[in-house]
Amino acid sequence: MDLFNTTIDIDKNLLPYDGTVNYYGKLFQHVEANHYFDVLMKTIEWKNDEAFIMGKHIITKRKVAWYGDEAYSYTYSNKSKMALPWTKELQELKKISEEQAGTTFNSCLLNLYHNGDEGMAYHSDDEKALAKDSAIASLSFGAERKFLFKHKKTKETVTLFLENGSLLVMKDETQTNWLHRLPTTRKVSMPRINLTFRTMVV
Numbered sequence: 487m488d489l490f491n492t493t494i495d496i497d498k499n500l501l502p503y504d505g506t507v508n509y510y511g512k513l514f515q516h517v518e519a520n521h522y523f524d525v526l527m528k529t530i531e532w533k534n535d536e537a538f539i540m541g542k543h544i545i546t547k548r549k550v551a552w553y554g555d556e557a558y559s560y561t562y563s564n565k566s567k568m569a570l571p572w573t574k575e576l577q578e579l580k581k582i583s584e585e586q587a588g589t590t591f592n593s594c595l596l597n598l599y600h601n602g603d604e605g606m607a608y609h610s611d612d613e614k615a616l617a618k619d620s621a622i623a624s625l626s627f628g629a630e631r632k633f634l635f636k637h638k639k640t641k642e643t644v645t646l647f648l649e650n651g652s653l654l655v656m657k658d659e660t661q662t663n664w665l666h667r668l669p670t671t672r673k674v675s676m677p678r679i680n681l682t683f684r685t686m687v688v
């Protein structure tokens with residue numbers, strides 16, 4: 487019996503069709519999650535994301551970083567970036583994510599949202615450089631934020647909340663058939679760090 491309704495079924499697919507999303511809940515309790523947040527805040531080479539969109543040079547408020555097994559070049563929004571070598575904590579978090587997801591990853595994109603004013607618009611992570619239909623493991627630290635999926639054809643949406651220290655895994659045809667976004671919100675004033683472990687084709 488689960489009196490506090492805290493049980494999370496990690497095998498449950500949160501998507502109704504055309505993809506698989508599993509939410510593992512908090513892999514780390516508060517103290518450990520906050521420790522990772524602080525260390526990542528200090529040790530990651532955070533940079534404002536630059537993009538060229540419709541001929542305009544745009545600098546986002548959100549900060550990003552890109553790490554990998556090798557100095558992979560990752561291009562998005564017409565701007566290419568070279569992956570930095572893993573830090574100690576990223577190596578630890580990669581190993582934990584790989585064990586949970588039952589797969590391996592060779593790179594990680596990190597996002598730092600300073601508060602609820604910053605988010606990410608609907609997109610899917612289906613760039614050619616990523617292995618098709620490979621799993622993406624998403625770790626969250628700091629402020630809890632809402633996260634949505636929207637089916638590309640039916641427009642059906644699925645909403646969930648990404649807690650401090652939690653893991654979400656998106657796999658199978660999820661990126662082919664669904665978009666996802668992190669909406670901005672006035673309710674959140676604290677920062678959040680997100681790590682998405684990925685597999686690049688090399």
Ligand SMILES: O=C(O)CCC(=O)C(=O)O
Pocket residue numbers: 595597606611624633648666668680682
């Ligand atoms: O911040 C998040 O939870 C999602 C980030 C994301 O979708 C991405 O980096 O592609």
Ligand SMILES: [Fe+2]
Pocket residue numbers: 609610611666
């Ligand atoms: Fe994404």
